[in-house]
Amino acid sequence: MKLDGAVSVVIGGANGIGKSYCESLLEKKCRVLLADIQTEVGQQTSEMLASRYGHDQVTFRKCNGVCEVDIRETLLEAKLRWGRLDIVINHVGILDEGNWKEVMDINIGSAILTAKVTEEILGKNNGGPGGVMVLTASAAAVLPFPLMPIYSTSKAAVVHYVRSLMHPLHYSRHGIRMMTICPSITKTNFINVANDRDKIGVMYEKAKELLKMKEATNSWIQPKWVGDLLIHMLENDEELAGTAGVLNSKTPKYYYKPRGKL
Numbered sequence: 001m002k003l004d005g006a007v008s009v010v011i012g013g014a015n016g017i018g019k020s021y022c023e024s025l026l027e028k029k030c031r032v033l034l035a036d037i038q039t040e041v042g043q044q045t046s047e048m049l050a051s052r053y054g055h056d057q058v059t060f061r062k063c064n065g066v067c068e069v070d071i072r073e074t075l076l077e078a079k080l081r082w083g084r085l086d087i088v089i090n091h092v093g094i095l096d097e098g099n100w101k102e103v104m105d106i107n108i109g110s111a112i113l114t115a116k117v118t119e120e121i122l123g124k125n126n127g128g129p130g131g132v133m134v135l136t137a138s139a140a141a142v143l144p145f146p147l148m149p150i151y152s153t154s155k156a157a158v159v160h161y162v163r164s165l166m167h168p169l170h171y172s173r174h175g176i177r178m179m180t181i182c183p184s185i186t187k188t189n190f191i192n193v194a195n196d197r198d199k200i201g202v203m204y205e206k207a208k209e210l211l212k213m214k215e216a217t218n219s220w221i222q223p224k225w226v227g228d229l230l231i232h233m234l235e236n237d238e239e240l241a242g243t244a245g246v247l248n249s250k251t252p253k254y255y256y257k258p259r260g261k262l
């Protein structure tokens with residue numbers, strides 16, 4: 001798709017990978033509604049980006065990415081402000097092996113609600129133009145990940161859900177090109193969860209040990225690389241729709257391309 005002039009919503013855009021998504025989109029002259037549950041940091045990030053890329057290019061709105069009403073109002077605000085909506089990204093997720101219900105609720109719930117509302121607003125079956133939806137899953141979604149089986153399973157469900165919605169039976173109805181981005185461990189605030197014994201659970205010691213090795217070898221994924229992957233997937237959306245873009249190093253691999261013509 002052509003990104004110059006396109007309109008996007010990034011839910012969870014105030015920090016880390018989501019912030020990198022916003023910057024990468026703005027670099028390509030895409031307009032961005034940066035949505036986040038944190039008002040203060042969201043506004044700060046949006047203002048910083050506005051001073052760099054233009055005040056008409058980016059704005060902030062408070063949004064809980066697991067709340068259907070918030071997601072709907074956020075998407076509608078972007079459409080009303082800029083007269084169109086092309087790209088919907090939801091980046092929300094948690095890791096808490098001690099609280100499986102909340103992990104499932106948030107990680108799968110945010111995916112299901114985002115797809116539902118995106119289809120409602122952009123779906124060809126609802127008179128919309130179609131568009132693109134991207135969800136952040138995790139590299140832990142495509143292989144068993146014993147360090148955190150609950151998180152890993154919740155993210156696998158996100159990938160599987162998107163693949164199912166990209167089957168020709170669904171795509172022919174809604175016309176929205178959907179994909180997931182699956183980064184390996186990325187240098188953001190999210191990984192501080194590794195210090196929380198309750199949230200990591202029985203693999204706490206092992207996780208600490210592996211993280212120490214990551215630190216020693218500086219082998220993190222950088223948020224900028226994830227932003228670069230987003231742009232690559234958006235610019236090649238016809239070909240990559242339905243795939244999971246997995247980033248275990250700077251070079252992505254694509255999994256699960258649906259069979260048949262989309």
Ligand SMILES: NC(=O)c1ccc[n+]([C@@H]2O[C@H](COP(=O)([O-])OP(=O)(O)OC[C@H]3O[C@@H](n4cnc5c(N)ncnc54)[C@H](O)[C@@H]3O)[C@@H](O)[C@H]2O)c1
Nearest residue numbers: 012014015016017037064065092093138185186188189190
């Ligand atoms: N950092 C990693 O190693 C890594 C790897 C793979 C996938 N992920 C996924 O990326 C996401 C976390 O992103 P990050 O690593 O950039 O972390 P981060 O903490 O830097 O950023 C997360 C952003 O999401 C916002 N947010 C959290 N809950 C929200 C909600 N309910 N509604 C709206 N906004 C909300 C936060 O305020 C924050 O701005 C999760 O989905 C996680 O599963 C992270």
Ligand SMILES: CCCCC[C@H](O)/C=C/C=C\C/C=C\C/C=C\CCCC(=O)O
Nearest residue numbers: 138139140184185190191194207210211
């Ligand atoms: C290989 C999958 C990595 C998935 C990352 C996941 O989405 C986010 C994790 C956030 C915090 C991780 C806390 C502890 C994990 C410790 C080490 C992981 C080492 C993984 C690797 O070998 O690359």
